[in-house]
Amino acid sequence: MSVSEAAxxxxxxxxxxxxxxxxxxxxxxxxxxxxxxxxxxxDSLQLTAAENFASPAxxxxxxxPLANKYAEGYPGARHHGGCELVDAAERIAVERAKALFxxxxxxxxxxxxxxxxxxxxxxxxxxxxxxxxxxxxxxxxLTHGSPANFSGRWFDFVGYGVDPATGLxxxxxxxxxxxxxxxxxxxxxxxxxPRHIDYAAFRDIADEAGAYLIADxxxxxxxxxxxxxxxxxxxxxxxxxxxxxxLRGPRGGMILCGPEYAERVxxxxxxxxxxxxxxxxxxxxxxGFGEAATPAFTAYAHQVVANAQxxxxxxxxxxxxxxxxxxxxxxxxxxxxxxxxxxxxxxxRLAAAGLVLDLCGLPDAESRGIRLxxxxxxxxxxxESEMGRIAGxxxxxxxxxxxxxxxxxxxxxxxxxxxxxxx
Numbered sequence: 001m002s003v004s005e006a007a008x009x010x011x012x013x014x015x016x017x018x019x020x021x022x023x024x025x026x027x028x029x030x031x032x033x034x035x036x037x038x039x040x041x042x043d044s045l046q047l048t049a050a051e052n053f054a055s056p057a058x059x060x061x062x063x064x065p066l067a068n069k070y071a072e073g074y075p076g077a078r079h080h081g082g083c084e085l086v087d088a089a090e091r092i093a094v095e096r097a098k099a100l101f102x103x104x105x106x107x108x109x110x111x112x113x114x115x116x117x118x119x120x121x122x123x124x125x126x127x128x129x130x131x132x133x134x135x136x137x138x139x140x141x142l143t144h145g146s147p148a149n150f151s152g153r154w155f156d157f158v159g160y161g162v163d164p165a166t167g168l169x170x171x172x173x174x175x176x177x178x179x180x181x182x183x184x185x186x187x188x189x190x191x192x193x194p195r196h197i198d199y200a201a202f203r204d205i206a207d208e209a210g211a212y213l214i215a216d217x218x219x220x221x222x223x224x225x226x227x228x229x230x231x232x233x234x235x236x237x238x239x240x241x242x243x244x245x246x247l248r249g250p251r252g253g254m255i256l257c258g259p260e261y262a263e264r265v266x267x268x269x270x271x272x273x274x275x276x277x278x279x280x281x282x283x284x285x286x287x288g289f290g291e292a293a294t295p296a297f298t299a300y301a302h303q304v305v306a307n308a309q310x311x312x313x314x315x316x317x318x319x320x321x322x323x324x325x326x327x328x329x330x331x332x333x334x335x336x337x338x339x340x341x342x343x344x345x346x347x348x349r350l351a352a353a354g355l356v357l358d359l360c361g362l363p364d365a366e367s368r369g370i371r372l373x374x375x376x377x378x379x380x381x382x383x384e385s386e387m388g389r390i391a392g393x394x395x396x397x398x399x400x401x402x403x404x405x406x407x408x409x410x411x412x413x414x415x416x417x418x419x420x421x422x423x
Contacts, residue, residue, distance in 0.1 A: 001323045003408070020035065027334070033159070034301040036215075037200070040232040040419065041053075042416065042420040043420070044355070045354060045356065045390065045412055045415065045416055046376040047333040047355060047357040047372040047374070047390075048358050048372070048373065048376070049192075049219065049245075049330065049332075049357075049358070049373030049375070050109070050219070050372075051245070051375070051376055052245060052246065052247075052248045052375045052376050052379055053248070053376055053380070054244070054249065054250060055288075055291060056251055057287045058248070058284045058287045058288050058291075059284075060287075061250075061280060061284035062383065063280070064280050064283065066089065066279040066282075067278075067279070067280035069083065069086045070276050072270065072271075072277070073090075073270065074221075074266065074270070075087035086279040089282055089283040090109075090279070090282050090286075091158070092286045092311070093289060094107075095285035097254075097285075098290055100223065100225050101221075101231060101233050101239075101256055102233050102234070103264070104262070105256070105257050105258065105261070105262035106256050106264055107255040107269050108243075108254045108285050108286075109269050109270060109274060109278075109282065110240075110252065110254060110269060110274070110355070111198050111252060111253065112277065113141070113216075113240060113253045114141075114143050114255050115141075115251070115269075115273065115274065116240040116253035116254060117141075117151070117240045118151075118273050119265065119272070119273050119274075120238045120240050120255060120270045121151065121154075122213075122273055123238065123264040123267070124214070124237070124238065124261075125184055126153060127154045127155065128155070128156065129155055129156065129183075129184035130155070130156045130157075130181050130182065131155045131156065131158070131161065131183055131185045131186075131187060132157075132158050132177055132181060132185070132187065133145055133157055133158075133187035134159065134160060134190050135159025136361065138159070138161040139162070139190035139191055139193045139360070139363075140190060140191070140207060141189070141216060141218070144187055144189075146217070158177055160173055160174045160177050161173065162193075164363060166324065167323040167324040167325075167363060169193070169195075169197070169198075171198065171205070174202070174205055174309055175208070178205050178211065178321050178382060179208070179209065179246050179263075182209060182211075183209060184211060184212065185211050185212040186206045186209065186211045186288070187214045187216055188202040188214075188215050188216070188236075189215055189217055189218065189219075189240075190216075191218075191219065191360065191371075192323075192331065192333050192360040192371050193253050194308075194323065194324055194332060194333060195327070195328045196220075196229055196230050196293050196328045196329070197230070198233070199230060199231075199234075199236065200213065200235055202215075202235065203235040212237045213235065213236045213237050215232035215235070215239045215240070216239065217232050217240065218240065218242040219245055219246070219331065220246070220290070220329055220330075221239075221241035221242065221246070221247055222245055222246025222304075223304065223329060223330065224306065225246075225247055225289075225292040225301065226297050226300060226301020226302065226304075227291075227301065227302075227304050228240060228298075228304070229328070237257065237375035238256070238257045238265065239255065239256040240253065241253065241255075241256070243285045243288055245302065246330050246373075247292060248287050248291065248292070248297075248375070248379065249287070249288020249289070249292075250281050250284035250285060250288065252282075254285070262408060268356055295328050300378060300379070303378050303383065304330045304374050304378045305328070305329060305330065305385065306384060307374040307378050307382065307387050308329065308373070309376070311387040311390060312326045312327045312332045312334075313326065314387060314391030315332065318392065318395045318396075319338050319339070319395070320335065321335040321338065322334050323335075323369070330373045330374050331371060331373040332371070332372050332373070332374075333346045333362070333370070333371050334369055334370055336398060339395075339398040339399065341360055341398060342367050343359045343360075343362075343367060343369050346370055346398060347359055347370060349397055350370070350398070350414070352397070352405050353396075353397035353400070353408040353412055354412035354413060355390070355393060355412060356368070357371060357372040357373075358371050358372075359371065374387070376421070377390075380419040380420065381419050382419055386419075390415075393408060393412055396408045
């Protein structure tokens with residue numbers, strides 16, 4: 001399907017420069033940095049799977065006087081006076097999140113997805129507990145047991161992986177590991193798994209092991225909001241998520257759970273892991289939740305997936321091995337090795353051509369692959385026909401050396417400019 005009027009792009013950052021006249025006058029040095037980043041986003045293709053363009057309404061809330069208000073605590077129970085209006089903003093965000101995802105309780109205060117996971121662990125676990133999560137080399141996040149992260153230092157993580165032949169989660173292995181290690185919690189979620197997760201299967205394994213089920217839905221939660229991915233809320237004890245990525249709100253996190261865990265989650269966020277809430281960000285989250293509840297966002301979420309599936313197929317046709325043979329979501333993981341480069345070299349060469357993405361591990365491989373997503377380009381209004389063109393640009397960029405990359409860069413800038421009207 002093509003991008004319909006219902007899912008029309010919202011022309012992110014229209015008249016953005018005019019809004020920064022005050023900044024230009026007061027701090028021209030920083031204004032140049034901000035406007036330079038605006039130009040960078042306008043003349044390159046943003047294919048990083050974790051990024052998107054927030055709407056003008058979300059940005060307006062972020063830049064509002066709510067940023068001035070200190071509001072430790074929760075609505076009706078703050079540690080500062082003058083919180084009546086920011087209380088209203090947080091209540092709106094909470095109610096919209098609960099309605100959007102069918103959750104009994106929502107905490108919208110976490111500053112990030114990692115902060116949400118930290119609070120979830122604090123609510124349900126104690127240091128030294130065993131946790132079963134996706135292994136880092138198979139797509140697990142830093143908060144899933146990295147020794148450089150609090151998770152790996154405070155808890156005993158056991159990693160599960162994917163079937164080396166298919167790239168799909170090996171649920172039989174997950175069950176066997178749960179039986180062997182008796183974890184206190186089972187975490188399902190990934191930063192680079194392109195297929196839908198079987199939350200019912202994870203729930204069954206967690207129940208058998210007597211473990212909590214924590215869903216880290218940072219990547220798919222926007223697709224869940226738009227009805228384009230399964231909802232983990234009915235299955236998980238606690239769901240952690242971000243409010244940017246496909247959801248297209250401000251950078252931040254949230255936690256969803258049932259009423260039986262509400263008090264534990266709230267105490268884990270404040271006062272255990274965070275202090276004052278960022279009320280301007282919470283207001284922007286409320287705006288984003290409101291936008292995600294519209295038919296236009298539903299159309300958008302499905303278009304994101306359609307674009308990703310076309311792009312994955314086109315990349316495979318160009319010679320890229322695509323993990324799991326495709327995608328159910330917004331993200332794609334591919335191996336650039338057939339082009340004679342590793343992931344890091346590929347990322348650099350693609351960036352020089354204006355194709356911006358990131359790296360990720362490849363299951364059971366020492367090399368790194370490239371991870372890309374279609375959320376941002378879909379927000380700009382691109383459809384399936386543009387995805388085929390982007391795949392061709394990937395191939396041209398990786399086969400170009402030296403000055404030849406400038407020709408690809410010019411074509412990327414032309415395509416980006418077609419879909420950046422008003423910036």
